[in-house]
Amino acid sequence: MDRKEEKFKQIVADNKARITRISRYYAPSAEDWQDIFQEILINIWKSLESFRGESSVDTWVYRIAVNTSLSFAGQHYRRMKLNVDINDPDIVSRLVDDSDEDISREKVSQDLQIQLNQLGVIDKAIMGLVLDDLSSREISEIIGITEPNVRVKIHRIKESLRVRMKGGQDE
Amino acid sequence: MNNHDKIKTNIMAESDHNIDLDSLVTRLKGEDSRNLRMMRNMKWLFYSMIVVYTLLLIVNPDRELQLHHRISGLCYVLGFTVFAVLFRKYYIDYKSIDYSVSSVEMLSKAVKRHRFTFVYFLYALPALLLVDAGITISEYNSLVSVEPMNRILMVQAFLIPVFAISGLIGYMIWRKRQKPLHDQAQQLLNELTGS
Numbered sequence: 001m002d003r004k005e006e007k008f009k010q011i012v013a014d015n016k017a018r019i020t021r022i023s024r025y026y027a028p029s030a031e032d033w034q035d036i037f038q039e040i041l042i043n044i045w046k047s048l049e050s051f052r053g054e055s056s057v058d059t060w061v062y063r064i065a066v067n068t069s070l071s072f073a074g075q076h077y078r079r080m081k082l083n084v085d086i087n088d089p090d091i092v093s094r095l096v097d098d099s100d101e102d103i104s105r106e107k108v109s110q111d112l113q114i115q116l117n118q119l120g121v122i123d124k125a126i127m128g129l130v131l132d133d134l135s136s137r138e139i140s141e142i143i144g145i146t147e148p149n150v151r152v153k154i155h156r157i158k159e160s161l162r163v164r165m166k167g168g169q170d171e
Numbered sequence: 172m173n174n175h176d177k178i179k180t181n182i183m184a185e186s187d188h189n190i191d192l193d194s195l196v197t198r199l200k201g202e203d204s205r206n207l208r209m210m211r212n213m214k215w216l217f218y219s220m221i222v223v224y225t226l227l228l229i230v231n232p233d234r235e236l237q238l239h240h241r242i243s244g245l246c247y248v249l250g251f252t253v254f255a256v257l258f259r260k261y262y263i264d265y266k267s268i269d270y271s272v273s274s275v276e277m278l279s280k281a282v283k284r285h286r287f288t289f290v291y292f293l294y295a296l297p298a299l300l301l302v303d304a305g306i307t308i309s310e311y312n313s314l315v316s317v318e319p320m321n322r323i324l325m326v327q328a329f330l331i332p333v334f335a336i337s338g339l340i341g342y343m344i345w346r347k348r349q350k351p352l353h354d355q356a357q358q359l360l361n362e363l364t365g366s
Binding site: 005008009012038041042043045046047050051060063064066067068070071120121122123125141142143144145149 | 192195196199200269270271272273274275276277278359362363364365
């Protein structure tokens with residue numbers, strides 16, 4: 001086994017769960033996630049020689065995973081989804097400011113997935129990273145926009161989700 | 172919004188995937204070595220053609236071969252050389268798409284890679300002019316019964332439409348294949364940068 005193969009297998013082994021999660025978040029359908037997963041592995045292989053350790057391996061893997069998913073979405077534009085486990089009890093607090101009592105849990109479970117899939121491709125990509133508990137700094141390194149800009153975008157997306165789930169119309 | 176549109180979310184449930192890493196690595200390594208071999212072969216084919224054609228032009232023993240034939244041939248060789256360099260550059264650019272940069276950088280490069288600009292025409296212009304010059308020199312000496320200026324105009328009357336039609340076909344191919352990619356990348360970039 002040569003060095004490249006060894007390094008590749010090590011990175012895949014260390015990040016398998018992460019790559020799987022990202023693939024599942026953004027898969028246009030339940031059947032497509034393995035295609036995204038494989039595409040991410042191929043792009044990790046292709047990018048291995050350009051990895052110079054300027055960012056952490058985690059950030060590097062996230063970049064490849066998100067960019068691959070965006071490119072995958074590009075093939076079937078706007079088919080990219082943001083699939084979440086609506087049975088996860090923490091999902092609302094992670095995606096929406098749930099301090100508002102007007103949003104009932106039942107309504108959330110009915111509408112959350114639909115509303116998430118109404119988001120723009122970039123908003124889905126950002127919220128996927130939020131779901132993985134990444135900080136604004138890490139998201140800004142992956143996406144390439146400033147940290148304050150990331151915070152503003154996340155706030156706007158959450159606010160938009162909250163308004164829509166209350167039955168109101170987003171601006 | 173209809174509830175029946177709601178997608179299944181149970182795909183988040185843990186299940187083992189069946190991607191065989193060893194066979195994937197074998198396939199990727201095979202592709203790497205094929206690409207490397209192809210690049211090396213292209214390079215040597217390209218160098219050999221330049222050397223062989225240049226030598227043929229200089230030392231061709233054909234007694235009927237006149238100076239204008241050699242100059243015309245040299246124009247073709249130089250024209251094809253420029254085309255070969257351009258194609259090699261585009262091949263390398265397409266093969267080296269980097270997914271490990273930030274999304275903004277990746278999308279900016281995609282927009283640049285898939286756009287159709289006048290600059291591409293400027294890059295190809297020296298090659299077109301050299302091929303044009305080669306054909307004009309060659310035909311100029313065969314159309315002896317026609318006025319000198321008319322000889323040049325006759326060749327151009329044929330070549331310019333050929334180049335224009337080729338350019339139009341190229342543009343239509345770009346419009347069908349590259350433009351959607353360009354527009355999608357641009358839209359995603361606008362969403363990200365807020366412009």
